[in-house]
Amino acid sequence: MQEWLFVLLSGYGIGLFGSFHCIGMCGPIALSLPIHQFQQAEKLVSVLLYNIGRSISYAIFGMLFGLIGSTFTFFKIQQFLSIFSGVLLLLLFLNQRFGKVNFAIFYRFTSKIKNQLGVYLKSEKSVLSYLFIGILNGFLPCGLVYVAIAAAIATGSVFKSSLLMFGFGLGTIPVMVLLMYFGKFLSQNIRLKINAVTPYLIMGMAILLIIRGMNLGIPYISPSLMDETVNCCHR
Numbered sequence: 001m002q003e004w005l006f007v008l009l010s011g012y013g014i015g016l017f018g019s020f021h022c023i024g025m026c027g028p029i030a031l032s033l034p035i036h037q038f039q040q041a042e043k044l045v046s047v048l049l050y051n052i053g054r055s056i057s058y059a060i061f062g063m064l065f066g067l068i069g070s071t072f073t074f075f076k077i078q079q080f081l082s083i084f085s086g087v088l089l090l091l092l093f094l095n096q097r098f099g100k101v102n103f104a105i106f107y108r109f110t111s112k113i114k115n116q117l118g119v120y121l122k123s124e125k126s127v128l129s130y131l132f133i134g135i136l137n138g139f140l141p142c143g144l145v146y147v148a149i150a151a152a153i154a155t156g157s158v159f160k161s162s163l164l165m166f167g168f169g170l171g172t173i174p175v176m177v178l179l180m181y182f183g184k185f186l187s188q189n190i191r192l193k194i195n196a197v198t199p200y201l202i203m204g205m206a207i208l209l210i211i212r213g214m215n216l217g218i219p220y221i222s223p224s225l226m227d228e229t230v231n232c233c234h235r
Contacts, residue, residue, distance in 0.1 A: 015171020053134020055169025066161025082213030
C-alpha cells in the first residue's frame, strides 16, 4: 500500500471509530443548523459543505503540527517524538479526569470562535455559508481532535500530518451526516454518555504512542527503528 494512502486511511479510521464522540461534543452545534429549511438537494450540499469545512480546519491543524513533527524527524529523534506525543495525551487525559487547568490565551481564542459561530448561526444563511461554519467549528477544542493531532505529529512530516488530519475529518462525516439528519431522535442523556467515553480513547491512543516509541520490534505497533533504517538504506 502506498504510504500516503496508509496515512490517509489511518486518519480516516481514527475519525470513523471515534466519531460517536462527535454526537456529544459537536452535536448541539450541528443540530442547531437550520438545514431543514432547504430542499433535499440543498440540504445534502449544506451538510457536506459543513463537514468538509471541519475537515479543512483539521488539515490546517495537521500542517501546523506537522512542522513540529518534521523538526523532530530532522534531528533523528522520531522515537522521542512518539513518546512525547503520548505523554502529552496522557496529561490531557489526567487533566480532564482530575483537574481543570485553563490556559488564558487558549480560552480567549476559543471564545472568539464561539462568538463568531453565534453570529453565523443567527444570521441569514446561504448554502455556502455552511462551509465557513464548518471551518469555524473545526477550531473548537475537542478531545478526539487532540488524539488525531498526536498521531499526526508522530508522522514526522508536514504533508503526512495534514493528510492524516484531513482523513480524520472525512472519517467523522458519516456519523455527523446521520446526526444532522436524525439527531433529533437522540436524547441529551445518550449524547452525554457517548461523550464520556472520549477520555478513555485519549488514554488508549496515548499508551499506543508511548509503546510505539519504545522500539520494541513489534510490527506496526512498535516497529524497530533500526530495521526501518536498514530498509531505508536498501531502497
